[in-house]
Amino acid sequence: MILELVGGGVEVGVGVAVRPVGDNAGMESTHEPRLEAFSREVTSRRAPRRDIVVLGSTGSIGTQAADIVRRNPDRFRVAGLAAGGGNPALLASQALEFGAEVVAVASEARVDELRRALQAQAAPGSAGPGRARPLPKILAGPDAIAEVAAWPCDTVLNGVTGAVGLAATLAAIDAGRVLALANKESLIMGGPLVAGRAAPGQIVPVDSEHSALAQCLRGGRAAEVRRLIVTASGGPFLHRSRHELEDVTPEQALAHPTWHMGPVITVNSATLVNKGLELIEAHLLFGIGFDAIEVVVHRQSVIHSMVEFTDGSTIAQASPPDMRIPIALALAWPERVPDAAPPVDWTTPQTWTFEPLDESAFPAVGLAREVGIAGGTAPAVYNAANEVCVEAFLGGRLRFGRIIDAVAQVVSERSDSGGDAVTMADVLAADDWARIRARELTGTGKGENSP
Numbered sequence: 001m002i003l004e005l006v007g008g009g010v011e012v013g014v015g016v017a018v019r020p021v022g023d024n025a026g027m028e029s030t031h032e033p034r035l036e037a038f039s040r041e042v043t044s045r046r047a048p049r050r051d052i053v054v055l056g057s058t059g060s061i062g063t064q065a066a067d068i069v070r071r072n073p074d075r076f077r078v079a080g081l082a083a084g085g086g087n088p089a090l091l092a093s094q095a096l097e098f099g100a101e102v103v104a105v106a107s108e109a110r111v112d113e114l115r116r117a118l119q120a121q122a123a124p125g126s127a128g129p130g131r132a133r134p135l136p137k138i139l140a141g142p143d144a145i146a147e148v149a150a151w152p153c154d155t156v157l158n159g160v161t162g163a164v165g166l167a168a169t170l171a172a173i174d175a176g177r178v179l180a181l182a183n184k185e186s187l188i189m190g191g192p193l194v195a196g197r198a199a200p201g202q203i204v205p206v207d208s209e210h211s212a213l214a215q216c217l218r219g220g221r222a223a224e225v226r227r228l229i230v231t232a233s234g235g236p237f238l239h240r241s242r243h244e245l246e247d248v249t250p251e252q253a254l255a256h257p258t259w260h261m262g263p264v265i266t267v268n269s270a271t272l273v274n275k276g277l278e279l280i281e282a283h284l285l286f287g288i289g290f291d292a293i294e295v296v297v298h299r300q301s302v303i304h305s306m307v308e309f310t311d312g313s314t315i316a317q318a319s320p321p322d323m324r325i326p327i328a329l330a331l332a333w334p335e336r337v338p339d340a341a342p343p344v345d346w347t348t349p350q351t352w353t354f355e356p357l358d359e360s361a362f363p364a365v366g367l368a369r370e371v372g373i374a375g376g377t378a379p380a381v382y383n384a385a386n387e388v389c390v391e392a393f394l395g396g397r398l399r400f401g402r403i404i405d406a407v408a409q410v411v412s413e414r415s416d417s418g419g420d421a422v423t424m425a426d427v428l429a430a431d432d433w434a435r436i437r438a439r440e441l442t443g444t445g446k447g448e449n450s451p
């Protein structure tokens with residue numbers, strides 16, 4: 001057994017049946033198991049040292065997770081690592097530093113480079129952290145990441161970007177691991193097919209907003225929860241009109257005011273698509289209806305989200321914008337890792353502001369609400385079309401203002417989402433279709449304007 005809910009006896013990782021969440025599962029469903037999983041006090045019976053697998057270890061989430069592991073060798077041991085193949089030298093050095101048993105690279109073209117980097121860094125004369133270390137097993141190819149996700153361990157951190165993380169999410173869930181989920185795309189794509197496949201509490205959020213919600217939920221019982229309030233920094237273009245956003249450049253979109261993240265999520269933060277994805281993520285993770293989830297702009301990114309309770313109290317979670325706090329909490333869940341990152345400095349003056357989102361300048365959140373309520377394949381279509389548009393924007397082939405227009409058009413053309421009846425095959429087919437359609441609409445089809 002991995003986790004025990006006090007007084008509840010629900011075991012995570014042994015396939016507890018979960019009833020599917022309706023599109024408007026509202027606050028009246030006070031026994032919603034996913035909400036209860038976070039609302040009760042949770043204790044751990046596990047060994048103090050957790051074996052973890054990090055997927056996307058070379059990225060923003062992955063390297064911050066590495067920092068947590070490096071500073072807490074008594075708490076974490078790295079069993080496996082995986083990445084795309086963009087940085088074989090870093091992947092090799094992480095594998096040797098942490099003594100991983102297995103390392104996977106999605107790009108077969110980069111496997112030789114990875115092998116050479118491992119051998120060079122493990123050589124007895126090497127100055128690197130891995131000298132004289134045994135070499136890990138190497139896996140390569142598009143399926144390798146899912147194989148590592150099912151590797152024996154306690155917790156899998158999925159820090160890969162995009163829909164490509166779906167197979168790994170499913171593999172980790174099916175293997176009974178605690179899934180520390182940064183790759184929100186896989187949850188949103190699969191919807192109840194992913195959320196319902198996991199036992200309540202088996203998926204632990206890494207997104208700072210959902211980590212904050214999970215922490216705030218500890219402050220009351222599920223039946224006492226009235227609303228979730230998800231905060232948004234507003235990204236680099238807050239207070240600009242739709243017109244002013246038309247021609248902003250990738251460089252401007254990548255200059256986030258409060259967070260340093262990978263390029264895709266940073267652009268998604270500029271369009272507010274990221275907040276739209278997070279709205280759907282909150283619905284799926286906590287089993288709460290869309291009518292009970294609000295988005296509010298909080299420029300400073302110190303309050304990461306809030307839960308409003310039935311008596312009028314609101315509990316908020318505050319910490320400086322540093323992902324190491326939610327990453328550490330997810331890896332050690334339900335325990336906290338001391339000094340994961342510095343806390344708020346209460347000796348300096350601070351001003352926190354809250355304001356409603358300008359939905360006409362940033363229609364992405366409203367559109368996400370619509371696709372989330374439609375359910376079925378609609379969220380997968382929204383996500384896939386957006387991934388294509390963001391790639392085209394970053395490649396200089398699409399104007400910023402066209403991103404959300406094109407996503408909206410692709411979504412509108414697939415008006416029948418299939419609702420609750422969809423299968424994983426339907427989701428994958430919808431994802432494929434949306435990518436093709438988005439490329440057609442934006443004139444960025446492979447072989448056309450691609451570099």
Ligand SMILES: NC(=O)c1ccc[n+]([C@@H]2O[C@H](COP(=O)([O-])OP(=O)(O)OC[C@H]3O[C@@H](n4cnc5c(N)ncnc54)[C@H](OP(=O)(O)O)[C@@H]3O)[C@@H](O)[C@H]2O)c1
Nearest residue numbers: 056058059060061083084085086106159160182183261262
């Ligand atoms: N960064 C944040 O602060 C933050 C906050 C909340 C949520 N998230 C979520 O966390 C996820 C990762 O974001 P990020 O900012 O860390 O992205 P990132 O910096 O771009 O890193 C992405 C990672 O995924 C790997 N990868 C790419 N394609 C892959 C494939 N086909 N198979 C295996 N690995 C692959 C990359 O490997 P290579 O280096 O080899 O290409 C890299 O390690 C996203 O879902 C994002 O929305 C991020």
